[in-house]
Amino acid sequence: MADQLAIGSRRGLKPALPLLLPAYLWLTVAIFLPLSAMVFFSFMTDLPLAGKEWSFTLGNYAAFFSQSLYSTLLLSSLRLGLEVTLWCVVIGYPAAYVLAKVLKGRSREAIFLLVILPFWSNGLVRIFSWAMVLREGGILDTALNAVLPFKINIDLMYSYPAVIIGLVHSYVPYMVLTCYLTLQAIDDSLIEAGRSLGASRRQVLWRVIIPLSMPGLIAGAALIFVPVVGSFMEPRILGGRTGTFYGTVIEDQFVAVFNWPLGAALSFILLAVVLIILALAAPVLRRAA
């Protein structure tokens, strides 16, 4: 590893520039510029559209701190992110383990396809199909009542669990994929070595497999936690009135209230909070990985 790095630096960065430039130009144009514009907006009193008067202000950021509603919503969004991430680990990790260590050949490919299938359908379609499943008199309700001898009423629509179900469904493939990659890289002989030393399957799991797949778990968690905290589509469609989260409020500012400066300010506060959380977690995570 050290040798490779040494060789890389000796050649210098110059020959690598043509390879790097397209990506960085694209990132600059597509992300950096709009984001800078958003930073700019977040300090304005109003949008400079149709000749409206505007001036610089810190009021948009102050609004977050003056109204407890925003911080309450942010907290519930963070809780949502945590819960969804947790469910994704609980559901995704075992699946990744089976894919990487138990299944071989054809059956692995088939199961793998099922895992990444959600990526191939439109997110909105996915969410609305959940709406059809979860509502009263919907598919789940009808199916359960057809099987069970007694009458039950399933109406998960417009509830917190519905939001969780929708988000977990959307994001669990990330966890499966990242964990699959790290699990697959674990040599089977490590598992056998653990057992030959007297460790039960459970001890091998906790002492060898999970520590070695920690990078995948962490990458998956980061990939899921960050977008879920800011999510608005699933909470709005599946959560209804209970689905008011930090992300939906930001969306409202942009789409409904047309208060872009406040929406931008709220977005950057979210970004800052997420970055702080990741920074605080980094030393712990690095040790675990």
Place this chain on the structure above:
Amino acid sequence: MAGVQVANVSRSFGAHRALDDVSIDFADGGFYALLGPSGSGKTTLLRQIAGFDFPDAGSIAIGGESVERVPVEKRRIGMVFQNYALFPNMSVADNVAFGLSVRGEPKATIAMEVQRALDLVQLGKLGGRRPHQLSGGQRQRVALARAIVTKPRVLLLDEPLGALDKALRVDMQIELKRIQREIGITTIFVTHDQEEALTMSDRIGILRDGRLVQEGSPEEIYDRPQSEFAATFLGDANIFRGDATGSGIKLPDGTTIAASTGASVPAGAKASCAVRPERIRISPGAAKPDQATANTLTGQISKRIFAGNNSTYFVDRDGQTLKVIVQNTGAERLAEGQPVVLNWSPDSTVLIAAELGEPRGQISGMLSRKITCSRGW
């Protein structure tokens, strides 16, 4: 510590019979090599003993206790893997401590035992390192320390030296043997390297196509192979095939080969004779001397390979190429194309009964390959 008894073990993977009715008795405290080409079933057998896989039929006992249905972690074995299989997320000391720690031993005991094991493999100061900071030979030692620190009843080694370069391998062979003697543990060692098997083990079991071909001490197998396969897989051998005469064989061209060791084959039956290349004397000359003794043949040198301490001559005779190894004693060296007389004693000739049910063509094809590309020169 304990011996291992493998009795009539068979194991199939689909249509492939990886092990076919194998029985071996590994005595307590012995150093055994399971030798065979790849696909011969030696690793499968080791995995049955370890408990990673279970036999379809037959029984396995460790220390007199039947273990066929005992899972790996309850068998109290130590295993060293071909790729060492060190836990990359743990330090060297934690790797060695793993077996004691999962058992729930007190910390002080663990620290002491780990240090003792690391000292035994001469890595006493490297406990704090990570496996990736070690050389191949050092990793090998850590793997060994980790396997023996739990005081297993039997030590299983799956081609443990295969990944090391030659000089290091020889060092580790000596080291491994020393450690095995020091703790007196029953050791079963899988290898495809005949030299390793010869130099390290007390006994060797040769496997081929899932069957035990021969089992015995290295000297026994080398001096008295019971099959053409054993003769050519452990060391090099010149093979003659013909009909048994009672005191040797008669080749199709009428030449007789006298043999005074090996199997007793009834006259008239198909049989082979095996002669080690270093047992044949070679001298210049076109015709047999007048008062020729038994086992004298003429031929022509087709190729000579000089290897410093010895020379290998390939001698063509009547459609057959014989291999002769001559020590470098300062005597005259023979040239390619030169006619020569070959001679060897009946004591150096092993009579082998023809293997039943073996397609001959397949064997001879393998033998000729073996002779032209075998190691040792």
